[in-house]
Amino acid sequence: MSVSMDELGPGLKIRMKNRNIDCYVFFTLALISLVALGVILYFIFAQAIPFVGKLKVVPEGMGAIVKWGQDYSHTRLWDLFSTRWSPASYKHQFFGMVPMIVATTVITLGAMALAIPFGLSAAVFVGEVGPRWLKDIFKTVLELLAAVPSIVYGFFGLIIIAPWVRESFDVVSGSNGLSAALILSIMALPTIASLAEDALHAVPNTYREASLALGATKWQTIWRTLIPAASSGVIGAGILGMGRAVGETMAVLLVAGNSAFLTWNIFRSMRPLTAGIALDMAESVHGSAHYHALFALGAMLLLIALVMNWTAEWFHVRLLRRQGIREG
Amino acid sequence: MVKRPEHREIDATAGRDAQVDATRAWVKRTFYGETIIEIWDLDFFYGRNRVLHDVSLGIPKDGVTAIMGPSGCGKSTLLRTLNRMYEVVPGARATGEVIFEGENLLKSDPVILRHKIGMVFQRPNPFPKSIFDNVAYGPRIHGLRNRRKLADLVEDALHRAALWDEVKDRLKDSAFSLSGGQQQRLCIARALAVRPRILLMDEPCSALDPKASDRIEHTARELAEELTVIIVTHNLQQAGRVSDNVAVLLADGELAEFGPTRSIFESPQDERVADYLCGRFG
Ligand SMILES: Nc1ncnc2c1ncn2[C@@H]1O[C@H](COP(=O)(O)OP(=O)(O)OP(=O)(O)O)[C@@H](O)[C@H]1O
Ligand SMILES: [Mg+2]
Numbered sequence: 001m002s003v004s005m006d007e008l009g010p011g012l013k014i015r016m017k018n019r020n021i022d023c024y025v026f027f028t029l030a031l032i033s034l035v036a037l038g039v040i041l042y043f044i045f046a047q048a049i050p051f052v053g054k055l056k057v058v059p060e061g062m063g064a065i066v067k068w069g070q071d072y073s074h075t076r077l078w079d080l081f082s083t084r085w086s087p088a089s090y091k092h093q094f095f096g097m098v099p100m101i102v103a104t105t106v107i108t109l110g111a112m113a114l115a116i117p118f119g120l121s122a123a124v125f126v127g128e129v130g131p132r133w134l135k136d137i138f139k140t141v142l143e144l145l146a147a148v149p150s151i152v153y154g155f156f157g158l159i160i161i162a163p164w165v166r167e168s169f170d171v172v173s174g175s176n177g178l179s180a181a182l183i184l185s186i187m188a189l190p191t192i193a194s195l196a197e198d199a200l201h202a203v204p205n206t207y208r209e210a211s212l213a214l215g216a217t218k219w220q221t222i223w224r225t226l227i228p229a230a231s232s233g234v235i236g237a238g239i240l241g242m243g244r245a246v247g248e249t250m251a252v253l254l255v256a257g258n259s260a261f262l263t264w265n266i267f268r269s270m271r272p273l274t275a276g277i278a279l280d281m282a283e284s285v286h287g288s289a290h291y292h293a294l295f296a297l298g299a300m301l302l303l304i305a306l307v308m309n310w311t312a313e314w315f316h317v318r319l320l321r322r323q324g325i326r327e328g
Numbered sequence: 329m330v331k332r333p334e335h336r337e338i339d340a341t342a343g344r345d346a347q348v349d350a351t352r353a354w355v356k357r358t359f360y361g362e363t364i365i366e367i368w369d370l371d372f373f374y375g376r377n378r379v380l381h382d383v384s385l386g387i388p389k390d391g392v393t394a395i396m397g398p399s400g401c402g403k404s405t406l407l408r409t410l411n412r413m414y415e416v417v418p419g420a421r422a423t424g425e426v427i428f429e430g431e432n433l434l435k436s437d438p439v440i441l442r443h444k445i446g447m448v449f450q451r452p453n454p455f456p457k458s459i460f461d462n463v464a465y466g467p468r469i470h471g472l473r474n475r476r477k478l479a480d481l482v483e484d485a486l487h488r489a490a491l492w493d494e495v496k497d498r499l500k501d502s503a504f505s506l507s508g509g510q511q512q513r514l515c516i517a518r519a520l521a522v523r524p525r526i527l528l529m530d531e532p533c534s535a536l537d538p539k540a541s542d543r544i545e546h547t548a549r550e551l552a553e554e555l556t557v558i559i560v561t562h563n564l565q566q567a568g569r570v571s572d573n574v575a576v577l578l579a580d581g582e583l584a585e586f587g588p589t590r591s592i593f594e595s596p597q598d599e600r601v602a603d604y605l606c607g608r609f610g
Contacts, residue, residue, distance in 0.1 A: 132418075210454075210455065213411060214518065215440070217439055224468075
């Protein structure tokens with residue numbers, strides 16, 4: 001039995017038409033996600049910007065406008081970058097988010113310093129060294145871990161990690177930056193390990209063979225060929241893990257201690273940006289300086305996430321260029 | 329069962345030592361030289377699937393030895409046995425003896441073995457690194473740190489792979505910026521940089537155009553002056569041009585014929601080999 005070109009014709013035409021439809025569909029979806037991002041950015045900044053120019057209470061004798069026996073002044077952008085956060089006081093108000101920026105940075109970097117080496121090692125071990133059955137178990141466990149609600153991690157942190165940190169490091173309270181970093185690293189681990197494993201798995205077998213055939217050992221092959229070749233994916237895994245750590249709220253809220261004093265010491269109680277927003281949102285008066293300051297915290301969180309992303313992306317591009325995959 | 333080529337004259341009931349001596353004598357007589365690898369009763373399995381049957385073969389030290397045969401007969405498998413690269417396949421196993429430098433290489437350390445027996449693959453597979461780093465990869469993993477020595481070694485390897493003139497001004501460029509034929513010669517240089525005694529080539533020209541193939545063939549011939557080259561090829565003309573000796577495997581993984589290329593091409597002893605050769609020539 002043979003089919004003539006004419007018989008195939010209609011099908012071909014439909015396919016051509018479908019191809020155009022497919023094209024529109026993808027374009028529309030891409031556009032929608034861009035618009036959604038734009039809308040989010042717009043609303044956050046639209047709510048953050050009115051912070052400037054609101055009335056705030058200042059310590060006695062320093063204000064400009066006197067009302068109801070208290071000193072008032074107008075908030076300025078610079079207020080956000082002072083080192084003191086004390087927004088709800090009736091005597092004086094401070095809206096400096098520096099302590100929270102520092103806390104977010106310290107906790108996130110701490111979490112990544114733990115999660116990336118462990119995640120990568122787990123991926124290498126499971127993907128390249130260990131037996132195959134281990135890989136299946138590993139993948140299942142990772143998926144399970146990723147599905148655990150963050151509040152559950154928070155409880156775990158509160159009951160297990162914080163007491164452990166207090167005893168092991170002999171600090172006053174286990175609710176501190178380190179506990180938060182630990183819990184975040186546990187939360188980011190599944191993402192990082194699983195994506196890094198995928199990245200290693202995607203390295204063409206020909207690279208492995210080429211390296212082994214030159215007399216490289218398994219570990220030399222992993223370090224000098226596989227990880228560099230998978231570095232795009234590994235960096236991507238790190239970025240996603242970091243994204244999760246920067247944005248995580250619930251788990252951190254339970255273990256970080258949440259004191260808003262400026263400190264770089266990871267063994268002290270810290271309040272990261274996310275916790276800062278979650279703690280205050282319910283109490284802030286709609287439309288007040290405090291309310292808008294919380295949106296400013298959100299905007300700052302967004303900026304930090306973007307900057308971290310861009311930094312990682314920059315490293316990534318530089319690396320690809322060195323490997324010759326992307327032209328300089 | 330076919331009588332294995334060199335065994336036609338060898339008494340299979342004699343002791344192992346006597347057989348070894350007889351094979352060496354046979355190789356010496358037939359190829360005017362000594363053997364570098366002796367394969368004895370090699371069987372190869374992928375899981376339960378037996379791919380090589382009782383292959384015995386003495387590979388001469390001098391010149392180029394070609395391995396030929398129909399697709400799927402086990403040429404690549406035989407080649408990969410020689411540097412133990414088959415081990416990357418789970419469930420693959422080889423039994424028998426493969427004597428290299430007085431030791432059964434099936435039982436020796438694969439890392440040291442692969443240092444001495446280099447390999448070039450069917451498709452060019454440079455690393456995503458610069459041209460220089462590709463060639464320097466081998467020496468570096470074997471512990472060479474001295475920059476001058478590395479540079480010398482890289483230059484020498486590129487010269488021997490006939491690539492130096494084309495890349496000497498762009499050693500820092502990515503290996504992917506080279507053409508397919510250049511990439512394959514880069515892979516040859518990379519293998520040569522660890523100074524192997526034997527170079528295995530698995531259909532090194534199958535992904536290349538005739539002109540690039542020609543250069544690779546030429547390179548293989550030149551290399552045969554200083555080391556042993558074992559090349560798998562589908563292409564009879566290529567085998568005729570490039571090889572001094574040829575081993576023909578048959579579809580069931582048996583070695584049917586082994587000897588100097590000229591005599592095998594002109595007067596094959598085995599009927600099935602004759603058919604194979606004729607079938608190819610049309
Ligand atoms: N990784 C593997 N797992 C299982 N079986 C394999 C594997 N590689 C090869 N085989 C089988 O072993 C036999 C020999 O394969 P091999 O690749 O050695 O043949 P070849 O002669 O090199 O073929 P070609 O000329 O097509 O390259 C084939 O029947 C093939 O199906
Ligand atoms: Mg093959």
